[in-house]
Amino acid sequence: MVSKLDLYRIFCVVGRNESFSGAAKELFMTQPAISQSIMQLEKELDTRLFNRTPKGVTPTNEGSLLLEYVNSAINLIEIGEEKIAEFKNLTIGELRIGVGDTISKYFLLPQLEAFRNRYPSLKLKIENGTTDTLISLLKSGEVDIVVCNLPVDDDALNVRSCMDIHDTFVYGDKYRKLLARPIGFQELVKLPLIFLEPSSNSRKYVEDFLLSKGVKISPEFELGSHDLVVEFARINMGIACVTREFTEDYLESGMLQEVQLKEQIPHRSIGVCSLKSVPLSPASTRFLELLVPE
Template identity: 50%
Template sequence: MKTKLDPYRIFNQVALEKSLSKAAGKLFISQPAVSQIITQLENDLKVRLFTRTPKGVVLTKEGELLFEYVNAGINLIEKGEKRLNDSKNLYEGELRIGVGDTIARYYLIDYLEKFIKIYPQLKIRIINRTTMELTALLKSGEIDIAVLNLPIGDNSIEIVPTSQIQDILVAGKEFSFLKDKTLDFEDLQNVPFIMLDNRSKSREYVEGYLNSQGISISPEIELGSHDLLLELARIGLGIAFVVKEYSGIYIENEDVFEIRTNIEIPGRSIGICHLKDVSMSPAAEKFVEILLD
């Protein structure tokens, strides 16, 4: 493709400059080389493209016809190259991020705000789905990166942990008699539990660990929102499994309090996920840098 396109680039420059020598100067090649390439192009097309004059060259009628299309094509190619370069330098383009509600609200917002201030021309799309749905979107190429609760058991996905979170139990004033105690889960067997629904990665992680310790829990209330967990705990409908880092305001305002148990659920991570062996876009790479900063 390069050997086929170059003669037309040279033809286009000669037509614009109306001079072989000026075109050679703009293209940083010798005048004899330009002359030779134009002659070869004329031989290939079996038409004369330029009339040589003492002052330079003038397009023939056939040359004018060809120039109309070549000039338009070269302009489009140069525009495409510029847009590609702009995209690499983050002057334009799109970043597609997959994330769940809770991580978006309590973790990602500040980083998105910082990124937008640095790269205001970039378009950002936020796709909100469950962890399973987002991993499928990663594999299909519909999103560039996903920010998810870990662990993710998929060998085709590269994972970069970025932040630690801790699952805890909280309750409202209705359960104040549990305050300042360290409880066994057996002490809580008659207390209603509130948890995220069973599609949630957080629910899967908590239940998986408790089951490994021989503890089985059947929540009376299942929800799709972390905020609702806190709200229902606050009004006394039960005790809720929540993420400590996302519950600070409720705990600080004493709307809920943390329940201590003899078994502490191990901390886990939030991480950036992208396809293995597939290069991230320049925009995705810069966003990951901000997350890891």
């Protein structure tokens, strides 16, 4: 007898393949058995989950909604099963980390190297994206922890700070004379500004702070990566909002100069987020100890 959980597993595979025959091939079952399982689930829920067409199947509105929840639930179940195996001295298992490109390059790489040297048998999976995207992956069970720009305000998460960072503005040679003296925010925003795209947590933090001072920004350029922002400043495209700690090579070499602000932007942090409702795996716990030592 097929259990309810088995029906949901079949349901997810059909939804992913949008085909009974594709699901049958993936699950090593017959197509009639797949069709019968979906019909049984539809009968139990008293709801049609798929529209049948000559080319395959597509989820109904109800089916799409259910797929979202069932995929998350099955992902979490699979994670639970994997976490049991990880108790064998971390000799097997996987650590899945969500992290932004910039933090990965400037903060996380040395930590990953040290962790891999200590636990060479563990598989590492890295997912990149914006903070909002990574938090969604965490909640759906697709990553174990997220390393991201703080603040993150979410009651479902444990948030631990790892490192303080500072937002600042930098410029190239073209603006050297103009910015030879301290300036205020009102004067700063009259210059051509280079910012990260609006979805970035770093951008939101600085933008919210400036708004609290009655200053609204209208950037000349909105870019997808910190490295691009820095390079645009280097070739004199404008004044760039950057993270000081991630721009030290440019500042120390003299390729960029830091704007002397009359008022400093309050520091923020890089942190690690995990779900309160899901215990950390041994691998996640060890990695967290590396990032946030006692």
